[in-house]
Amino acid sequence: MIFKKNGAIKIIDKDALRNKKxxxxxxxxxxxxxxxxxEASRWLIRNAGNKLxxxxxSIQSLYEAMGKKEYKGFTVPAINIRGLTYDVSRxxxxxxxxxxxxxxxxxxxxSEIGYTDQRPAEYMAAILAxxxxEGYEGPLFxxxxxFQINAKKYEKDxxxxINTVKGLMKEAIEAGFYNIDIDTSTLVDLNKPNLTEQQRLNFEFAAEFTAYIRSLEPKGITVSVGGEIGEVGKxxxxxEELRAFMDGYNTTLDMKGKGLKGISKLSVQTGTSHGGVPLPDGTIAKVKLDFETLKNLSRVARDEYGLSGAVQHGxxxxxxxxxxKFPETGTAEVHLxxxxxNMIYDSSVFPQDFKKEIYDFLKNHPDIKKEWKEGDTEEQFFYKVRKNGFGPFKERFWSLPSEVRKKIGEELEVKFEFLFKKLNVIHSKEIINKTIKPVEVVLPNPPNLA
Structure with a gap:
């Protein structure tokens, strides 16, 4: 049970909170x-989390230690949750x-915030809840x-x-996102005469956004910021591109303000694509990922610029x-x-009538059906667009029968355990406790609780 006291909250029965409330x-x-x-429910969850x-x-201090080679041999998984967020997080x-x-x-x-209908404050609340x-304790990242500049929208206005991206950064930090990956790699122009000019808009806007993020940080928190030098799938x-970006970025950031903390990691492209490449039967094509390039990029990022290493997307x-192979190559972070x-949609317990309803919606949606490219099979189309089902059907996903959600959760738990072991983050709790000093940000009471 929870009650408000002197503008804060006090938990008088942890078990009742976890098991019933x-x-x-x-x-x-x-x-x-x-x-x-x-709003009151989100406020309650956030401040209850602090109490527990x-x-x-921010993961900044761990990444700084990795940049100094104090810790190595593991890769931090970064997990995107598009649907069933509460159950998947559990x-x-x-x-x-x-x-x-x-x-x-x-x-x-x-992009996911849009098509999954999950604004930052909601996403934060679901994960904290x-x-x-589950009785988890410790820093939460x-x-x-x-957080990307859309090249077509940039060209138009x-x-x-730029203001849209800054607005999202402000919203996210206010919601408690203390780690932000800037993606201005969409502005890289390979037609320019040299690497510096190809990367110029990328590093200039990355520096501008970094400075903006620093102006929004709560007291005592240094947001971990990432940059990106190559669009995934390209x-x-x-x-050489890494050096061109980093040299230009550091110089530009220094002009924004002396002593501003820069990025802690750098996303690169080494052969993957977001979501994989679906074949006509709906299976995924095998990807030849260039681990040697990934290893060299991570080494230069650490040795020459003090970053935690390279980040692999997709x-x-x-x-x-x-x-x-990610820990073996010194990859700092991998996005999953x-x-x-796929495991949610393809689970043997996922209701087939619900799946058909989602697929019918996608096939008939005027904007989504435009993604059906000439020559694509139905299986390829649905594989590529079914992510768009999570937003319109969000409450239906959350309201699936408890036995269905339980079984899907168990299947995902096995997958996450496999990934934790492969990425060698087993027993990393001790490293986190040594490197991360959590700073509680107590939210002011929402108006209805004032």
Missing amino acids: IDNIIYNAVFNKESTIK GIVSS SIFRAAKKNHVGAFIFEIAR AAIK IQGDH KNAE KNSTV ASTLPPDAFD ATEFQ
């Missing part, structure tokens, strides 16, 4: 039609508790993934697009035997998303 609180935080109840030692934190926390894992990140991309439910990155659909979505 939190399910209802998080449902209200996501779906209640009354905005005052929704579940504190939204499965992650169960796998983490079982294996003493502390080095893992929850994240959501700008799951941690409370929530990340804005691909530069200032509007040509592979090179060491990795969840890789074959199982690929994952242990689509496979978890």
Whole structure:
């Protein structure tokens, strides 16, 4: 049970909160039609998390230690959750508790926020509620993934697009996202005469956004910021591109303000694509990922620039035997998303009538059906677009029968445990406790609780 006292909260029965109350609180935080109840529920979850030692934190100090080579031999998984967010998060926390894992990140991309209908405050609430439910304690890392400039929108209205991205950064930090991946690699122009000019817009806007993030940080928190030098799905990155970006970025950031903390990691392209490449029968094409390039990029990022290393995107659909290569190559972080979505849709317990209803919606949606490219089979089309079902059917997903959600959660828990072991973050709780000093940010009472 929880009650408000002197502008804060006090938990008088942890077991009652976890076993009886939190399910209802998080449902209200996501779906209640009354905005005052929704805001109060989110406030309650955030401050209850603080009281229970579940504190939204920046992973910055760990990544700085990795940049100094104080810690190595593991790769931090960054997990995007597109649907069933509360249940999927619970499965992650169960796998983490079982294996003493502390080095893992929850994240959501700008594009995902749109098609999954999950604004930052809601996403934060769902993950914190799951941690409370499962009795997890410790720093919690929530990340804005691909906070990206859309090249077409930028070309149409530069200032509007920049302000949109800044607005999202402000919203995310206020919600407790203390890790943000800037993606201005969409502005790289390979037609320019040299690497510096090719990367110029990329590093200039990355520096501008970094400075903006620094101006928004709560007291005592240094947001971990990432940059990106190559769009996933495009040509592979090179060491020369990394240096061109980093040299230009550091120079530009220094002009924004002396002593501003820069990025802690750098996303690169080494052969993957987001979601994988579906074949006509709906299976995924095998990807040839260039681990040697990844190794060299991570080494230069650490040795020459003090970063934690390189970041690999689009990795969840890789074959199982690929994952242990990430720690071997010194990859700092790996981003994982689509496979978890696939496991939900393709679970043997997922209701087929519900799946058909979603697929019919996607096939008839005027904007989504435009994604059906000439020559694509139905299986290829649905594989590529079914991520768009999570937003319109969000409450239906959350309201699936408990036995269905339980079984899917158990299947995902096995997957997360496998990934934690392959990425060598087992027993990383001790490293997190040594490197991360959580800073509680107490939210002011919402107006209805004032």
